[in-house]
Amino acid sequence: PFFGEEFQFEVPRKFRYLGIYVYDRDKHIKQDKILGKVAIKREDLATYHNKEHWFPLCPVDADSEVQGKVHLEVGLQPQVNSYQPKLTIRVIECSELTIKNGGCDPYAIVTVNYSNGKSVQKRTKVKKKTVSPYFNETFVFEPELSEPKDRDVSHYSIDGEVGEIVVGLWHASSGMGEPAAFLGEVRVTLKGLQKQPTNTTTAWYFLQPRAAKNRPSKIHNSTPPGTQPCLGSLRLKIHYTADHVFPSEMYDRLRNLLLQSVTIQPITSSAVYILGEIVSSKMEAAQPLVRVLVHHGQLVSVMRALASHEISKLTDPTTIFRGNTLVSKMMDEGMRLAGLHYLHSTLRPAMEQVFLEKKPCEIDPTRVKDAGTIQANLANLKEYVERVFTAITTSGVRCPPLMCEMFWCLRELAATHFPKNKEVRYSVISGFIFLRFFAPAILGPRLFDITTEQI
Known part of the structure; x- marks a missing residue:
């Protein structure tokens, strides 16, 4: 797909x-x-x-879907009569565990694996209805000794050293034969550390998926042994940015410089204009600029100066604000910032009706199986278009004040620079409100949170 x-x-x-x-x-x-x-x-x-x-x-599966972390204290204490230290494990608490079947009743199983293949298990008490349980339970694992084969020999030999600690978190079953649900595990290797001086470590460990060799075996008749079925691939394009925000006072000089832009003549010498020229993407400058200027009540004033400069360079009124200039991007961001609720209240009722009825609207002959349905589809399409158009044209009284101010500013500038053209004062507004505000939301309603339905 x-x-x-x-x-x-x-x-x-x-x-x-x-x-x-x-x-x-x-x-x-x-x-x-x-x-x-x-x-x-x-x-x-x-x-x-x-x-x-x-x-x-x-x-x-349940073995791979894990989250959260566990707080452990691990200590090795040397023994007088033994070459192997005593191992102490304290399970302190957990945080942000996975919810299983609508609840979480966690407990921990502590397993110590020895170098000779032996394992010793101990478990905590169950904590009810919490994803952040506090256990604070301590388990002590003494060195394992074995009696010598020769009864005349008066010493004991070490049976094995600690190789690994495994702390697994489980959700207790509610009975009725339901097995416990795996929540995650932590594996800590201690092999070779026993001969070091006394050491106690307290740390948080992120829970990991269960090791593949320890997962319950699943029989797949169609899958040969030792192979894994191919589940397919997913093509993604990821745009990832991390913004590092400093304390507000660190931006005072830059903020004051930007706020002085409205008084700078010509506007092309202002900090706002220069910032828009040096960035690779105008939207990267428009988004923070609009927020700063809105907060200080200067958005319309700065946009008026920038728009006046842009219009003064035009000779054809049909190309007004058609490019991706800083003014256009600031208008887009200003409408999105101030008008998202207005957009939802205007389009959502009409769009929800479209999703609910799901009437066919395809009128392209090359994409319709039965050409006889084109007229019926055209009627459906006209009906939906009229609903949406009516919703837009009757929504003027709900248009946010900031958007009204921006549109009035553009209308006055267009009328001043093109006094003989009576249409430009309206087209300059419709170019934004229809083409750059309502139309993108109609084409991609999920991007604007108008619906969660699959289109």
């Missing part, structure tokens, strides 16, 4: 992975099935920045 959809969102500062899941929609049982996922580490995102890349889909 080709999706061609774009999503823009902010991510938490301390996130670890970006995950994209691919589902199979079953309309009959109304339950989506996960086909696979792509998981990209945060530190790897810069590698794929602004590039298209094919990522293989990975299987999704």
